[in-house]
Amino acid sequence: MFAVETLNLSKRYGKTDALRGLNFTVNEGEIMVILGPNGSGKTTLLMILCTILKPSSGTAKVVGIDVVEEGTKVREVMGIAFQEARGFWRHKPSSILKFHASMFDIDPAKRQDLIERTMKDLELWESRDKMFMHLSGGQAKRLETAKVLIQQPKLAIFDEPTSQVDLRGKRKIWDKIRELRDQGSTVIVATNEVREAEYLADRVTILHQGQRVVCDTIPKLKDAIAGGDIVEVDFEDPVSGKLVKDLNGLGGDVSLSSEGNQLRAKVSRAEDWVPKMTSASYVAGAKIASIRITEPSLDDVFLHFTGKALAGQP
Amino acid sequence: MNRVLTLAAYNVRILLSERTWFILAWALFGLQIAVYGSLMSKLVSTTVPNYLFFYGVGLMVITVFDSGADVGRHFVEHAHEGELPYFLSLPVSRGGFLAAQAIYGVANTMIKVLPPLIGVLWFVGDLTIQGAVFALISMFLLGLGITGIMVSMSFIAFKSVDIYSAFLAGLSALIVRFSTVFYPLIFMPSFYSPISVFSPLTYGADLTRWVLGFDPNFLLNPILAAAVVTGVAVGTLSLSARIVDKVIEGVKAA
Numbered sequence: 001m002f003a004v005e006t007l008n009l010s011k012r013y014g015k016t017d018a019l020r021g022l023n024f025t026v027n028e029g030e031i032m033v034i035l036g037p038n039g040s041g042k043t044t045l046l047m048i049l050c051t052i053l054k055p056s057s058g059t060a061k062v063v064g065i066d067v068v069e070e071g072t073k074v075r076e077v078m079g080i081a082f083q084e085a086r087g088f089w090r091h092k093p094s095s096i097l098k099f100h101a102s103m104f105d106i107d108p109a110k111r112q113d114l115i116e117r118t119m120k121d122l123e124l125w126e127s128r129d130k131m132f133m134h135l136s137g138g139q140a141k142r143l144e145t146a147k148v149l150i151q152q153p154k155l156a157i158f159d160e161p162t163s164q165v166d167l168r169g170k171r172k173i174w175d176k177i178r179e180l181r182d183q184g185s186t187v188i189v190a191t192n193e194v195r196e197a198e199y200l201a202d203r204v205t206i207l208h209q210g211q212r213v214v215c216d217t218i219p220k221l222k223d224a225i226a227g228g229d230i231v232e233v234d235f236e237d238p239v240s241g242k243l244v245k246d247l248n249g250l251g252g253d254v255s256l257s258s259e260g261n262q263l264r265a266k267v268s269r270a271e272d273w274v275p276k277m278t279s280a281s282y283v284a285g286a287k288i289a290s291i292r293i294t295e296p297s298l299d300d301v302f303l304h305f306t307g308k309a310l311a312g313q314p
Numbered sequence: 315m316n317r318v319l320t321l322a323a324y325n326v327r328i329l330l331s332e333r334t335w336f337i338l339a340w341a342l343f344g345l346q347i348a349v350y351g352s353l354m355s356k357l358v359s360t361t362v363p364n365y366l367f368f369y370g371v372g373l374m375v376i377t378v379f380d381s382g383a384d385v386g387r388h389f390v391e392h393a394h395e396g397e398l399p400y401f402l403s404l405p406v407s408r409g410g411f412l413a414a415q416a417i418y419g420v421a422n423t424m425i426k427v428l429p430p431l432i433g434v435l436w437f438v439g440d441l442t443i444q445g446a447v448f449a450l451i452s453m454f455l456l457g458l459g460i461t462g463i464m465v466s467m468s469f470i471a472f473k474s475v476d477i478y479s480a481f482l483a484g485l486s487a488l489i490v491r492f493s494t495v496f497y498p499l500i501f502m503p504s505f506y507s508p509i510s511v512f513s514p515l516t517y518g519a520d521l522t523r524w525v526l527g528f529d530p531n532f533l534l535n536p537i538l539a540a541a542v543v544t545g546v547a548v549g550t551l552s553l554s555a556r557i558v559d560k561v562i563e564g565v566k567a568a
């Protein structure tokens with residue numbers, strides 16, 4: 001059984017098609033990152049999964065339970081940290097978390113401890129006596145994340161958990177999200193930040209204009225781009241034409257260019273190509289000084305599959 | 315069930331933190347009764363004996379109406395401050411969510427109405443536990459009905475809060491003026507007494523007066539009044555349960 005499964009899921013707001021026939025699955029116990037630019041339908045999808053919005057057509061199931069038919073049961077097994085931290089203007093962080101914990105039947109004996117620990121982990125402890133409306137944007141987002149961490153739901157959903165959060169905070173949140181997965185939760189993270197996806201994802205679903213473009217592990221997505229890895233090799237002597245010819249003869253999907261002592265190769269899998277290249281160079285008597293392999297980023301992957309750059313990227 | 319209560323308790327706690335409002339509401343009530351009520355009572359003493367009592371109950375019914383409207387506003391505020399999606403993501407059924415709102419509304423109403431009720435009954439020299447309890451039940455049912463109407467109307471607020479406010483102001487004026495809160499039905503001119511039939515306050519006010527022992531000649535048939543008040547409560551609450559489900563679609567996904 002999938003932790004989440006949508007079939008032909010569509011959502012219309014008036015004239016806007018936010019989701020268009022989306023088929024999407026998440027396996028139990030993995031971190032699935034939904035990567036997509038602004039307006040691609042990430043939040044809409046998550047709002048349908050947590051039963052706040054209803055699909056216009058198609059179905060969605062969470063741990064096998066239909067989100068429309070049995071909404072209350074779905075809400076019992078999941079927790080969501082919203083993209084915009086939500087309300088409770090005149091309450092303090094600790095009482096907001098207490099309320100949340102009590103709604104999800106967290107053992108009262110452990111509640112206080114858990115809340116204190118989570119607040120300290122997310123560096124919220126110093127702001128414990130401020131009212132919600134006086135928290136900074138980043139602090140409010142941390143609090144939003146803390147709700148779900150305390151809850152430890154079967155399915156944990158985070159909608160852009162680190163937008164507005166500083167770099168240190170991002171790391172903390174990411175580590176806590178991974179910890180949540182290691183303790184058995186299935187996790188969905190929506191983001192438009194490549195770095196967040198790279199750090200967290202067991203698998204990535206790329207969403208574009210309400211449709212799934214592709215879904216796979218990050219290494220496989222990168223491999224799927226022809227000429228995926230870039231290998232830069234420095235030789236001790238200038239690169240000879242013969243060497244280039246030899247290396248071209250190794251086969252595979254390779255394009256080479258050389259300048260002075262340096263050779264640049266775009267290959268689909270550096271792991272396969274580099275060993276062949278080193279032994280061919282050795283045979284040709286060309287001494288290697290250094291090798292650098294750079295991977296394409298998820299930006300390149302996104303660009304490759306959609307023909308467009310991710311929001312905010314050049 | 316437990317969760318519904320937790321949710322309701324959360325709302326009520328916020329309510330209790332707004333003590334000043336209650337004190338103000340009670341003071342205003344006292345002022346209205348003391349000045350307007352007693353003066354009018356003298357003026358009309360030949361046609362309606364004990365008008366002060368009649369008026370006192372009418373004023374309580376208006377208080378019930380206002381606090382029902384408060385719940386509607388509270389609900390709309392939730393939606394606009396972004397709390398609504400959070401509440402809707404909690405493991406409570408939609409019916410349970412509404413029940414929590416209704417409990418909040420009832421608590422709000424009771425706090426506002428109980429001291430005036432005891433005050434009026436004591437002042438008129440008619441204070442019995444029985445009377446007070448039945449009057450509370452009658453106003454409680456009316457309050458549920460008003461809450462139901464207000465929450466049902468809240469879908470308008472998702473098109474525009476301005477239209478909602480304007481609509482509510484208009485609606486309250488109509489519902490209050492064309493009801494029997496201030497004047498007995500039998501004195502209403504025939505050209506607008508038919509309209510008063512459409513105001514739930516007519517039934518709530520007359521029922522409350524009846525249980526408090528006011529002269530039945532000035533009132534509606536109590537069985538009819540009780541039936542309508544109960545019917546409105548049940549009907550509008552189930553209507554609002556349906557509407558809550560639909561309304562949410564209007565909330566911006568963000």
Ligand SMILES: Nc1ncnc2c1ncn2[C@@H]1O[C@H](COP(=O)(O)OP(=O)(O)OP(=O)(O)O)[C@@H](O)[C@H]1O
Pocket residue numbers: 013014016017018036037038039040041042043044045083192563564565566567568
């Ligand atoms: N309540 C609404 N009414 C009308 N259109 C809406 C509503 N909510 C979302 N949309 C539209 O649906 C599309 C998808 O929006 P959604 O919020 O799901 O995108 P997103 O991927 O979460 O974007 P972001 O990265 O900016 O958060 C957008 O075109 C948006 O304008």
Ligand SMILES: [Mg+2]
Pocket residue numbers: 042043044083159568
């Ligand atoms: Mg979004």
